[in-house]
Amino acid sequence: MLNDARSHGLWEKTAIAPPRTSCLTGRLVADVVIVGGGFTGLSAALHLAEAGRRVVVLEGREIGFGGSGRNVGLINAGMWVMPDDLPGELGEVHGERLLQLLGNGPQIVMSIVDKHGIECELERNGTLHCAVGKAGLKEITERARQWQKRGAPVELLDAAATAARIGTKAYAGSLLDRRAGTLQPLAYVRGLAHAALQAGAVLHTGSPVLSCAQEGTGWKVSTASGSVIAEWVIVATDAYSEGPWANVRREQVHLPYFNLATRPLSPQLRETILPGREGAWDTKEILSSFRMDRAGRLVFGSVGALRNTGTAIHVAWAKRALARLFPQLGSVEFEYEWYGKIGMTDNALPRFHRFGRNIVGFSGYNGRGIAPGTVFGQVLARHILGELEEADLPLPVTDARQQSLRGLRESYYEVGAQLAHFSGERF
Numbered sequence: 001m002l003n004d005a006r007s008h009g010l011w012e013k014t015a016i017a018p019p020r021t022s023c024l025t026g027r028l029v030a031d032v033v034i035v036g037g038g039f040t041g042l043s044a045a046l047h048l049a050e051a052g053r054r055v056v057v058l059e060g061r062e063i064g065f066g067g068s069g070r071n072v073g074l075i076n077a078g079m080w081v082m083p084d085d086l087p088g089e090l091g092e093v094h095g096e097r098l099l100q101l102l103g104n105g106p107q108i109v110m111s112i113v114d115k116h117g118i119e120c121e122l123e124r125n126g127t128l129h130c131a132v133g134k135a136g137l138k139e140i141t142e143r144a145r146q147w148q149k150r151g152a153p154v155e156l157l158d159a160a161a162t163a164a165r166i167g168t169k170a171y172a173g174s175l176l177d178r179r180a181g182t183l184q185p186l187a188y189v190r191g192l193a194h195a196a197l198q199a200g201a202v203l204h205t206g207s208p209v210l211s212c213a214q215e216g217t218g219w220k221v222s223t224a225s226g227s228v229i230a231e232w233v234i235v236a237t238d239a240y241s242e243g244p245w246a247n248v249r250r251e252q253v254h255l256p257y258f259n260l261a262t263r264p265l266s267p268q269l270r271e272t273i274l275p276g277r278e279g280a281w282d283t284k285e286i287l288s289s290f291r292m293d294r295a296g297r298l299v300f301g302s303v304g305a306l307r308n309t310g311t312a313i314h315v316a317w318a319k320r321a322l323a324r325l326f327p328q329l330g331s332v333e334f335e336y337e338w339y340g341k342i343g344m345t346d347n348a349l350p351r352f353h354r355f356g357r358n359i360v361g362f363s364g365y366n367g368r369g370i371a372p373g374t375v376f377g378q379v380l381a382r383h384i385l386g387e388l389e390e391a392d393l394p395l396p397v398t399d400a401r402q403q404s405l406r407g408l409r410e411s412y413y414e415v416g417a418q419l420a421h422f423s424g425e426r427f
């Protein structure tokens with residue numbers, strides 16, 4: 001995107017076209033101005049526009065420029081944090097509310113895709129969290145127990161059942177989550193943009209917000225060439241936050257994550273690797289993820305940035321890892337490579353911020369943003385529509401606080417991933 005082949009890779013080649021948009025000029029008046037054109041901002045825009053509100057979305061670059069257009073495409077239910085730990089972290093009320101909301105998250109994504117006919121390669125066959133060794137098996141067994149006691153349709157598969165679904169004997173077992181699935185993320189976020197426009201929202205790209213100042217009873221949000229006056233502001237800039245809400249970015253440590261896509265595999269190979277089209281990732285600390293796209297390309301990812309020495313190291317490691325995981329592939333060439341930054345918070349949980357009167361936003365999805373971004377966008381819309389009081393939101397209000405040693409930890413992740421992949425860590 002924007003002349004960078006490593007920003008959105010395969011997804012940019014195969015996504016539906018974005019709507020025609022232009023940059024903001026002049027002065028607009030709206031009920032709500034939304035900053036950021038990813039899942040969160042566009043889901044909020046769609047729901048507000050459907051409820052008849054005047055909405056303007058301002059995106060600094062292109063629709064899906066941030067994490068929304070770059071991710072793996074796993075539509076997960078819940079967060080990384082174990083279900084039973086959430087009430088301890090957030091308090092009983094918010095913990096159970098968040099679990100309930102995010103447990104149903106994939107279903108909400110799928111119903112939006114269906115309702116608006118979004119062509120985004122949606123697969124509803126669940127995800128597989130793959131156990132590496134005894135420690136991995138212990139972790140997924142506990143996770144399965146905690147979800148099952150809440151009635152979630154998750155199932156623990158043994159090594160043989162896992163091998164049959166994935167096409168490798170590398171894993172000690174897996175957790176099949178039937179609520180989850182996969183999609184083409186850039187196509188989904190562009191589909192949300194089309195749907196929001198159709199519902200009456202206004203959307204400007206190439207329009208980075210530079211300032212936000214009080215005007216009358218509302219706010220004036222300004223770009224270099226225009227402004228929007230609105231009662232409410234939604235900040236949906238997450239890990240790619242720039243401008244007035246840079247503190248959103250500062251409360252996160254950025255974890256780089258890359259994806260590599262093979263050429264379309266032969267029909268015979270597709271029968272052996274993820275024939276059911278589940279999305280998959282493993283339990284290692286430096287984890288790997290893999291899934292198929294609609295054309296039968298294997299999309300393989302892990303922690304790391306494809307820049308400087310990182311590109312050659314991560315690509316060489318991925319070839320070795322795939323050869324061990326799926327020897328049936330033979331020698332592998334990658335057609336596309338891309339990467340992005342995942343915003344990690346200090347307790348691996350997202351945040352709700354009120355930046356000023358009627359300026360609100362969710363952020364910090366820790367690599368789980370497709371379903372959470374979509375549902376939090378809806379929640380913001382309902383809050384603004386007066387359907388949900390602040391006390392009824394799934395997260396408490398917190399201040400955006402800078403994480404300590406952020407720069408150091410970000411370098412550690414980037415260099416550490418290179419060292420681990422250079423020394424062949426994992427397989």
Ligand SMILES: Cc1cc2nc3c(=O)[nH]c(=O)nc-3n(C[C@H](O)[C@H](O)[C@H](O)COP(=O)(O)OP(=O)(O)OC[C@H]3O[C@@H](n4cnc5c(N)ncnc54)[C@H](O)[C@@H]3O)c2cc1C
Nearest residue numbers: 036038039040060066067068071074209242243340369370
């Ligand atoms: C490589 C990678 C893999 C991932 N894999 C998965 C996965 O498999 N499953 C999953 O659920 N999640 C995954 N995630 C996480 C997920 O993509 C994010 O959590 C999600 O996209 C966040 O959505 P968002 O709309 O809140 O923010 P974003 O999509 O990041 O959008 C924020 C937007 O705000 C814009 N912006 C910033 N500042 C300004 C400004 N001042 N003015 C105007 N616009 C501005 C940016 O340009 C950007 O487009 C992954 C993320 C990455 C990077």
